[in-house]
Amino acid sequence: MGGRESTLVLLDENGIRCDGRKVDEPRRIMIKAGGLKNADGSAYIEFGDNKILVGVFGPRDVHPKHMSNTDTGILRVRYHMEPFSVGERKNPAPSRREIEISKVIKEALLPAVILDKFPRTAVDVFIEVLQADGGTRCAALAAASVALADAGIPMRDMVAACAAGKAADTIILDVNNEEDQAGQADMPVGYMPNLDKITLLQLDGVLSPEEFKKCVKVGVDGCKLVYELQKKALHEKYFQNGGDQ
Amino acid sequence: MDNKRKYVIPGDVITTGPYRPEQNVILEGNKIISTTIGISEIYDDSAKVISLTGKYLPKINDLVIGKVISHSSLSWELDINSCYVGFLPAQDVFGRDFSAHADELTSRLKSGDLVAARIANSDRTRDPLITIADRDLGKIDSGDLVEISPSKVPRLIGKKGTMIQTIENATDAIITIGQNGWVVVSCDNPEGLLKAKKAIQMVNEQAHVANLTDQVKDMLESKGES
Known part of the structure; x- marks a missing residue:
């Protein structure tokens, strides 16, 4: 069902995945808050071999002016992949996929941010x-x-x-590139841990209703792990006594 | 008191129960949730978070330092280190008999000038209205501008102004603190000026350190001797 034929063993008989992880084990995750001087807020994340830098500006003036909303602030998100971020050079112009991801990330953040204090920004x-x-x-x-x-x-x-998915007929946590290409399903989950609400849920692949439920649960559990690291990153920047930087 | 203070990040539940949500907290069901990174404080009937980050949001009656960006024939626009520009009507400066034909706005304030001003009015629908018609307000003729994070302004002032008094007494400088995080330091003695600026930067960088007033005092005194 689904997936591409390949010689890669996604899951061996001991329950170990192609990169040596167990089925419910995420990749190594490192998050650092701050780091960019000129942005109002910033963060850097290493999620397995993913390396991503985020800069936030605002609230600030809206340009072009017609986009502004007199009732509330607006959120704009640009997701962009560097030409050197993948094996073969990626054209730096925004692709269909990048536009989609910008949109879903924006919609996943919107339930969390409170922008009505900043109208016209x-x-x-x-x-x-x-x-x-x-x-x-x-x-x-x-x-x-x-x-x-x-x-x-x-x-x-x-x-x-955090993503969950299905490869070799097993529900797995944190799908990597190989499992995404050759696996049967990939389900990114965005989750607000204290409010217990899901803000992002996509699914690429085929799952039975039972598998779907299990997959969401595995994804949410992964999010809770990620949340602890987000918390740690912010505490490190702001509350580390004597942490001057 | 101390056991009620906690370091919080957005989403952290500060407490549950019948508390009035004040600044930087929201009520979700019966949970009081922090909306920002900061230090939570719980009082008898209310809860709030003192924010450690974020931009300046104009509040009525705040003293701010503004920089003139531009002007029209009737008003100036001031950069007040916020997401909104401050709006200073010409009548406020020239008085009631201001005439757009006779009076030239640049004769009083040119772009780039620094102004100590008060927020006269601020609401959601338009840019904040500011005024300089008060004692100690108006154009700033001399001094150095120091920029600090707006969230650290209360720390620079200190409890009942202790911190700022310490710096002023030790250096003979006159320090004007805008709530927007812009601070003007003026001092006749160049050494005092440098020391005062250094002390302000020190507060900005080490705002979370306990007993900072004493440390600042030590720094100011030790420098004076050498």
Whole structure:
């Protein structure tokens, strides 16, 4: 069902995946808040081999003026992949896929941010993918949420994100590039841990209703792990005593 | 008091129960949730978070330092380090008998000038109205501008103004603090000026450190001796 034929063993008989992880084990994740001096807020995330930098500006004047809203601030998100982020050079112009991801990340962040205090302004989120290895939209969403908090944009909750999926007929956490290409399903989940609400849910592939439920649950559990790291990153920047930088 | 203060990030539940949500918190069901990174404080009937980040949002009666960006024939526009520009009507400066034909706005304030001003009115529908018609307000003729994070202004002032008094007394400088994070330091003695600026930067960088007033005092005194 689905998936591409390949010689790659996605899951061996011991339950170990192609990169040595267990089925419910995420990749190595490192999040750092701050780092960019000229942005109002910023974050850097390493999610396995993904490396993503996010800068946030705002609230600030809206240009072009006609985009502004007199009732509330607006959120604008640009997800962009560097030409060197993938194996073969990527054209730096925004592709169909990048436009879609910008849109879904924006919609995943909107339930969290409180912009009605800033009418006629915009908050701009710039996401630069320096190195991509599957699951960039989740990593980018998690980093964008840290950068927004760093910029001091009021938020109802942080948005954590992690992907779940299905490969070799098993539900797995945190799908990597190989599993995304050769696996049977990929499901990015964005989640607000304190409010217990899902803000992003996409599915590429085929799942039975039972598998779907399990997949969402696995994804949400992954988000909770990511949330702990987001929390740690912000605490490190703001509350580390003597942490001058 | 101390055990009620907590470091929080957006989404953290500060407390549950019948508390009045004040600044930087929202009520979600019966949970009081922080909306920003900061330090939470719970009082008898209310809860709030003192923010550690974020831009300046104009509030009525705030003293701000503004920089003139441009003017029309009737008003000036001032950069007040916020997402909105401050609007200073010409009548406020020239008085009631202001005439757009007779009076030239640039004769009083040119672009680039610094102004100490008060927020006269600020609402959601238009840019904040500011005024300089008050004692101690108006064009700033001399001094150095220091920019700090607006969220650290209360720390620079200190409890009942202790921090700022410490710096002023030790350096003989006159310091005007705008709530928007812009600070003007003027001092006849160049050494005092440098020291005061350094002390302000020190507060900006180490705002989270306890007993900062004493440390600033030490810094100011030790420099004076050497």
